[in-house]
Amino acid sequence: MQAVEIRKNRFIGAGHPAYIIAEIGINHNGSLDLAKQLISEAAKAGCDAVKFQKRTPELCVPKDQWEKQRDTPWGRMSYIDYKRKTEFGQAEYTAIDDYCRALGIDWFASCWDEPSVDFMEQFQPVLYKMASASLTDKPLLDRVRATGRPLMLSTGMSTLDEINQAVKWVGLDKLMIAHSTSSYPCPPAELNLRMVPVLQGMFPGTPIGYSGHETGLATTVAAVTLGASFVERHFTLDRAMWGSDHAASVEPGGMAKLVRDIRDVEEGLGDGVKRVYDSELEPRARLRRELTPNQE
Numbered sequence: 001m002q003a004v005e006i007r008k009n010r011f012i013g014a015g016h017p018a019y020i021i022a023e024i025g026i027n028h029n030g031s032l033d034l035a036k037q038l039i040s041e042a043a044k045a046g047c048d049a050v051k052f053q054k055r056t057p058e059l060c061v062p063k064d065q066w067e068k069q070r071d072t073p074w075g076r077m078s079y080i081d082y083k084r085k086t087e088f089g090q091a092e093y094t095a096i097d098d099y100c101r102a103l104g105i106d107w108f109a110s111c112w113d114e115p116s117v118d119f120m121e122q123f124q125p126v127l128y129k130m131a132s133a134s135l136t137d138k139p140l141l142d143r144v145r146a147t148g149r150p151l152m153l154s155t156g157m158s159t160l161d162e163i164n165q166a167v168k169w170v171g172l173d174k175l176m177i178a179h180s181t182s183s184y185p186c187p188p189a190e191l192n193l194r195m196v197p198v199l200q201g202m203f204p205g206t207p208i209g210y211s212g213h214e215t216g217l218a219t220t221v222a223a224v225t226l227g228a229s230f231v232e233r234h235f236t237l238d239r240a241m242w243g244s245d246h247a248a249s250v251e252p253g254g255m256a257k258l259v260r261d262i263r264d265v266e267e268g269l270g271d272g273v274k275r276v277y278d279s280e281l282e283p284r285a286r287l288r289r290e291l292t293p294n295q296e
């Protein structure tokens with residue numbers, strides 16, 4: 001499997017530590033302060049990157065939903081106004097870019113429409129993520145590919161035919177593919193983690209990862225054991241916060257544990273070459289019975 005170099009000396013793929021992404025998405029609830037706290041906690045937990053979702057609400061919300069009324073922490077308002085209120089713009093993303101640089105953590109976004117890709121380009125992101133919902137959106141995939149940056153393609157809610165079609169459209173250059181199931185939260189029975197090696201078999205030269213929406217941590221660690229070279233989990237300060245993605249997110253303590261467990265598993269997997277370690281010599285001498293020649 002080839003690795004994709006997303007920035008100088010940071011590769012995603014076989015032989016490199018799993019790239020761990022804290023998906024802030026829309027869990028900042030429109031607050032830059034909250035976004036900064038999330039970035040800081042993700043960096044403390046040892047994550048490689050934080051991720052956001054960038055949309056132009058007028059292009060992403062179907063027209064028949066615009067005027068639907070909704071209760072929000074800011075009072076009752078139309079769905080389109082709510083989406084506008086929770087969308088970050090120039091000032092917030094400039095501050096996020098500065099903050100992430102200062103903390104030494106990567107950041108990028110999934111872009112849900114073409115102007116959002118054009119907007120993100122000013123920040124020269126390490127990569128673009130395409131959400132599972134965008135896998136069949138050829139104009140958007142084309143726009144992202146035209147940037148020449150690495151692409152992480154998520155495959156939730158998709159058939160194998162749709163995945164093959166999307167890969168034909170985008171090509172294999174600097175491509176990474178994430179297995180995912182788009183249920184929030186996703187029950188273990190629908191995680192289907194064996195799709196990680198199946199996708200690896202379908203696309204042998206391409207780093208395969210995992211974008212998880214389960215509530216626990218063990219299954220994300222298992223995805224790494226099965227070969228995922230990057231993982232993404234939603235991230236929140238408090239799962240009880242108002243908003244659609246908080247409940248299926250990981251809190252800072254959980255994220256620190258997840259990072260630690262992934263790093264332990266990566267180290268623990270070893271190289272598969274059987275050897276007797278020096279640390280085993282003393283127990284070996286002490287615990288093995290001394291056999292007489294005719295017992296051997």
Ligand SMILES: C=C(OP(=O)(O)O)C(=O)O
Binds near residue numbers: 154
């Ligand atoms: C929804 C997203 O991703 P996924 O489909 O991997 O959950 C996203 O990145 O915005």
